[in-house]
Structures are given as structure tokens and as C-alpha cells.
Amino acid sequence: MGRRAQAAAATLAQLTTPQKNVALVRMADALVAHIPELLAANDLDLAAATDLPAKFTDRLRLTKQRVQDMAAGLRQVAGLADPTAVIDRGWTTAAGLTIRQQRVPLGVVAMIFEARPNVTVDAAGLTVKSGNAVILRGGKEALHSNQALAQVLRSALADTAVPVDAVQLIADPDRRFATALMHLTDYVDVLIPRGGAGLIQAVVKEATVPVIETGAGNCHIYVDAAADLAMAEAIVVNAKVQRPSVCNAAEKLIIHSAVAPTYLPQLAAALTAHGVALRGDARARAIVPTMAPATAADWDTEYNDLIMAVKVVDSLDEAIAHINAHNTKHSEAIVTNALAAAQTFQRRIDAACVYVNASTRFTDGVEFGFGAEIGISTQKLHARGPMGLTALTTTKYLIDGNGQVRE
């Protein structure tokens, strides 16, 4: 599969933007044309998943509408700018060489993900658009669905300029094949795991191919002494409850002791009214005794649920130190009207996205204006924060001379 992906990538890298766009539209058409077969395959997975929680089977389930949404996603990607149609910069050297830094595809992208069949389609669309071949390895609970989706997508490519092997799925659920993929250093240019913290950490600890770590979000909102308290309430409630299951939702509330005694009861009431279970440190519980006690483990936990831990601090420094010690380097926010506090927070917090007076929920490729999102990188190498199509590219230097040799 590595060899076939590499060969497909070499062809893909030479295609024009319209050739890739035609393939994306054909992939979309094929999904819509094969809805009955796709739902039948999905039924096999759902029938085997009866012991699994409803939240899990909901993510696994395909419906006519969901397949149509996947197809719409592919058409939308076809409409985005081609990230490889860009020269980043150019200059002339002291020796008189002209250098252009041209964006090019990475080559072979691998993705290991859980039981969300939509990732199969999303990943295929984004990699084809950026000129990369992809090797997919989805969760075994979605195996029939993923096989059916991959089959439909590959068939759609058969009469396009994009090679069929641009999209390959590992059809055997044996873990050995996932492990082999993580060590395919001669063929895989980047591996992007998508899923829960357990999956991502397992990949990071095992893989020797280059990995982009995504998705873990233990995000904090710090309400400063100089905050606009009405704004703070709107931001905290939005960041916590608007979609609690996602990585850019806030998990922790840090509040300055100058405002906590009068303000925390009001904020706690607002959160509780939205169904949030609060867990406080001793000082927070002294103010709002109905909170459960937070344990040491709470400060490092991403709940992905309607739970929020609350800590009272005496200074901006204490807030920053706590956040840098416990965050996952994803998204952090301060609510303040004090310019110095805002600047210090942005300078000293170590995270992909550092907000002043806005909800952490904006950490998202589409909200950032990238048009699409491959994931949110929480590592520092190659890409950090929301990744658009450009994150699936690298560059090469094209150097033009007229006979230059080195002295």
C-alpha cells in the first residue's frame, strides 16, 4: 500500500487544479448515487454495535442526509483555492541565483481514526485537493461503512486523472497493520491521528513516521479583576455549553479573587442553569458551597462534557502559571479590560491560540477563514492550531542560475 500510495502521489502532484476538482465532484456524485449501498453497509456496523453507548452509535450512524452532507463537503473543498498553486516567496542570492519557494504536496498522508465514517470522506477530499495520496485506517466498529465509502470513492476516481490509489483503506482491523503503518518511514510523509486523547497518545508513543498531534483540549477561561463581567459570563457560558463535546470547549474557569466573592455566585448560577456540573477548589467552594470539590486530577482532565472546574487565584501571574502547568497547548482565553493584563497573558501563555475577550470555541479552520480543517494541531512542529489545506503541503526550492559554481 505504501508503494502504491507513493506512485499515486507522484502522479497527483503533477495534476492541474481543475483535474483534481473534477475528481472531487465525481466523488461527491458517487456518494449520492450509492446511498442505499452505503446505508446497508452501515447497518452491518450498527447491528454489531448494540452494546456500545448511544453517543458512540450516533457518530457511527450514516443517514441519507449525512451522506448528502459528506458529498456537499467534497463539493465545497473543490471550490477552495489549491494550496499547491502558490509560490511563498522568491529572492536573488549574493551569487546571483534566483530562488523561488514553491508549495508542493507532502506526498503520502496516513490517518488513523475512530468510528466516524465521515473522516474517510473528509480526509480523502482534503488530501486529493492538496495533491496527496492517503492511507486510511479507521476504527474496527466502522469497518463495513468505511469499506463501502472507500469503494465508492475509488470507483469514482477510475475515470478521472486522479489515480485510484490516491485513496486506500486498510481493510483488516488487526492492530498489527495499524502498528506497521506507524513505522512505514520509507513511504509515509505524515501521520495524523484523529480521535480521543487515548488514540492520539498511543500513536505519538508508538509512531516513528512524522506525526501531527491533534485535538486534545484542556482549555481555560481566566476572568481577570478588570473584566467586563457581563462579557465574561457570555464568553464562559458559550465556551462551556455551546458544544461541550469538542476540543475547543472550555473545561476550566479561573477567576480573580477580587471579583470572585460577588461575581462567582452569579456565574455559577448561569452555568448551572445550562446544566453544567461545577467542581471547585477550596476557595471557590467557600463562595459557592454547592460545588463539588475538585481533585488534583481535575486540573488535567478534558471532560468533553457539561462539567467545569473552578479555581480562584490572587493574580494574573498565578493564573498564567496554573494554565501553563495544566493546559494542552490548545486554546486559552482571558477576559479583561486591562491592556497590560491582555498583553501579558498573550505573551506568556504557551498555546496554539491565545484569546482576549472571545470564546475559545473560535479555534476552528472555518472560523479562522481557512475554508476547511484537517484538525487542530497541539504540537509545535510543522503546523500549530487549526490546520487548513496548506498544512498538507510542504515546499521545494526552485533555483535558477546561469552557470554559477561555488568558490
Add this chain to the structure above:
Amino acid sequence: MGRRAQAAAATLAQLTTPQKNVALVRMADALVAHIPELLAANDLDLAAATDLPAKFTDRLRLTKQRVQDMAAGLRQVAGLADPTAVIDRGWTTAAGLTIRQQRVPLGVVAMIFEARPNVTVDAAGLTVKSGNAVILRGGKEALHSNQALAQVLRSALADTAVPVDAVQLIADPDRRFATALMHLTDYVDVLIPRGGAGLIQAVVKEATVPVIETGAGNCHIYVDAAADLAMAEAIVVNAKVQRPSVCNAAEKLIIHSAVAPTYLPQLAAALTAHGVALRGDARARAIVPTMAPATAADWDTEYNDLIMAVKVVDSLDEAIAHINAHNTKHSEAIVTNALAAAQTFQRRIDAACVYVNASTRFTDGVEFGFGAEIGISTQKLHARGPMGLTALTTTKYLIDGNGQVRE
């Protein structure tokens, strides 16, 4: 060491450019002030290295001049622009958020290298300048030299704003510590191996921390049918003989059959006159019978020596296919006056640097105008080709709102 490096990195990231430059100058001063102790430590390594080849002990040897050169290198790095003093771009989103993408240090850089003590100083200088802490692990043959250098550099930091633990050296030569460093995913943001292909491949196959692969260079010069043959001779000779031990030296000559019969004898004579031993395929040997035969292994070998293998091809396509099948994605060159051939070569060759009518020897951070070089990346993630100080940085998004929440 990982914890200490992380703490040092947090302090370093907040320093001003002048604070870092003062430390670099103090490091330079300290090296010059301690030349006798450094040479004495180096003598211990040299005394233990009597069984090793002269080429090896030459790289290991410190002299007064070499220490002064290292110090001059640190002063030169102090004069370069600070890569973290840059905002890459900024924009306003649909929701009215202002986003700035700020360059910041990576954090903790690890380097594993062979018996070249200068790497200790180079790496310390480049990491301090870019605001990173470094953990160094050099070859055991240079242990006394590296310990003495690290001790001098750390002492020099003692009365500066840069924490002493910005520069740490693993003093125990046991391989277990190198292996542990390769798996320190909670502390190391990037590991850069520097040395021969064996070291680099061992690190790539073992490490689970993010790695930047550097240095392997099986570079080709393709002399096209439409080449200026005098230019081609100058380029081939320069790329092969000017410094044959380095990664951007040419190892292979590919020559079009339209010019080979009359031109190859002249080019072979020029190379032979410079002491180059030639190894040809059957067609090249039919033209220049004094060449030794090239074996299949030759096409994948980086000689780092005055050896060059020669292949005759019938087309640009054949040249490109051969190069893409055997190169290390480092630097490749075509010599041609045909525009279409130049464009096709640059578009289809998969390498960090693709030259038209210039020597591959220009693949170098200083020649590119970056002022310094950490290494030459032959992988596609994060950095590709010559890496300047910017390759030791990442970015963070600073997002300013006025109360925005997500709908």
C-alpha cells in the same frame, strides 16, 4: 534534564533580543578565555582516539584557531535578526476577531550528533538566539571536549538573563540515555540528528519525539541534450570536487545519449584530472572504457568522496525517473538551455532544492542568505532544505475580540 530544559525554555521565550545577544557574546568571550582548558580536555579525547582514522581525529581536534572560530560563530549569530521578533501575518475574521500569527520558539530542542565538538557550540548558539533550550548528546569519542565546552558555555550564562539550563549536555555515553532522549515526548519539541546516514536512520527508526531528518545527499547532475557543455563541465566538476565530503556534493552524473559519445570523454578526463574515480553503466563504459563498472548499489550510495557514478539516458523522462527513484530528496540539478526541459525537471523532480544551470553546492543556509544553518532537512514536515533560525521556531495565534461568542 527534560524538566529543567522546559523551565529554562519558558524563561528564554520571554527574553528580549538584546538579552539573548548579550548571552551569546558572553559565551564567545568565555570560549576564548578558556582555550587552554578546552585544548587539555580535547587532548584526552585525542589520546583515546589513536586507533581511529585521521579523517575522524581531524574532525575531533580542537585548536586555538578552531575555538576562536567557534567564538566568532557565536558573535555572528548574535548579529542575526531574532526569528521570534516577527508577526508572520494578521487578518480579521468574519466574526470580527483580529488574528495575529506570532513567531515563537519551539521550546526544547534535542540534538544527537557525532564526534564534532563544534556542533556543541553551534547548536547552543542557534538555540539561544531563537529562544529555545537545548539538550545535547554528542559522540562518546568527543565526551571530554563536549563536557568542557558545555561547562564553559553554562558558566558564561550564569550572570546573564539566559538560564544556565538553556544548554545541557548528556554526560553519560551509555546508549540508554540517547534512547531515552528519543522517547521524551513530554519534554522534547524536536530532535535534530546530525551526522552520517547511519546515525540519522537509527534516530528516525527509533525516535517517537518529532524528528527533523537532515543531511543525506545522493545528489545528481543531469547534462541535457541541450546543455551548454562548457557550463556543464564547470558545474559537474564544482559539484563533485570542490568539497566532496559534504551532503550537497554531486554523487551521480546523468548524461543524455545525444551528447554522451563526443562529450563524456572530455568530461571524464576533466573529472579524472581532479582525482575523481568514475564508475559507469554499460553505455558510459562503452564510451569511456577506463571507467569501473557501476553496480546496482552505486545508484543509491552517497560516497562523500572523490567517486562519481555515470549513467547514459535517452530522454529527460528517463533521467527524471532515475533520479526520483534513487535520490535522497536533497539537491538535484539540470544543465540545459531548453526552457521546457528546465521547467519539466523543476516540476517533476521530488527534492528540497532543484537547480537549473548551477552547482548543487549552493544548498546551504548561508549561501541561501539565511545567515546561519542548523542543517539541511531532507524530510517534508516543518522545514525542507537549508534550515535557518526560523526552522527553530513555531507560531502562536493571538486573537483579539470584544466579546465574541460562537453562534
